[in-house]
Amino acid sequence: MNEFDNFNVERTETGIASLSIESESAMNSLNDGMTEELLWLGTELNEDDDVRCIVLRGSDGVFCAGGNITSFDEDSSAPAQLRRGASFLNNVVYQLKRGETPIVTGIDGPAVGAGFALALLGDITLVHEEAYLQYGYPGVGLTGDGSATYFLPHLVGLQEAKRIALLNERIPADEAAEIGLVTEVADDESFDDRLEELATSLATGPTKALGAVSRQLEEAYARQLSEQLADEAEQIATAATTDDYAEGVSAFKEKREPDFVGY
Known part of the structure; x- marks a missing residue:
């Protein structure tokens, strides 16, 4: 640095x-x-x-x-x-x-x-x-x-x-x-x-998901409902490609705390 x-x-x-x-x-x-x-x-x-x-x-x-x-x-x-x-x-x-x-x-x-x-x-x-x-x-x-x-x-x-x-x-x-x-x-x-x-x-959370939802909330005021719904579908599908999604689902099923890695 x-x-x-x-x-x-x-x-x-x-x-x-x-x-x-x-x-x-x-x-x-x-x-x-x-x-x-x-x-x-x-x-x-x-x-x-x-x-x-x-x-x-x-x-x-x-x-x-x-x-x-x-x-x-x-x-x-x-x-x-x-x-x-x-x-x-x-x-x-x-x-x-x-x-x-x-x-x-x-x-x-x-x-x-x-x-x-x-x-x-x-x-x-x-x-x-x-x-x-x-x-x-x-x-x-x-x-x-x-x-x-x-x-x-x-x-x-x-x-x-x-x-x-x-x-x-x-x-x-x-x-x-x-x-x-x-x-x-x-x-x-x-x-x-x-x-x-x-x-x-x-x-220590799911970084990509946290960042994405924050931006969605900030941009919601400038969108029509149809645009926001389309973005929600896009972002949730993108989030499902991350390692954090796989870890979160596994942790839920195994009844343990997730260990997110940030991507």
């Missing part, structure tokens, strides 16, 4: 790839190098069958404070700069979400702007009790990127999404869980253990 300037990457024998954001910019904010590294990681890890769960978390009490606003242009070059930045970040999201590897996000501090968008990428999202999420973009007169406008209404509904984006208020951990923005909250003592527990649960 390559060395990175903005991430600490650790891999376990159980197939967990843990990416801790350690940005060279203040408050773990995005910079060009960080985005390039995350694009490389998203591409490579999704191609590696030994990786069965990706964990994205922050460091030093901060998840990600969004773009590095001190580097933003204020003149006629700003539209081109922001279009490039948004396109690059959107490609990162696509590479992370196109694969069949489940993602867990550990929101261990403020998640604002692009950090808010990255936080919502998790199939499972765990938030620290003292962390908060904030849409952020309107605070500097911007709209959103990194799939923030896609996943936010999917998770909380249109009216709640508008409230979060337009009012741009901080959302405490407990409220985020209550409205369905995140999966669950953990206190300081249990956060790391619970994050590992969630990742291990996914990493």
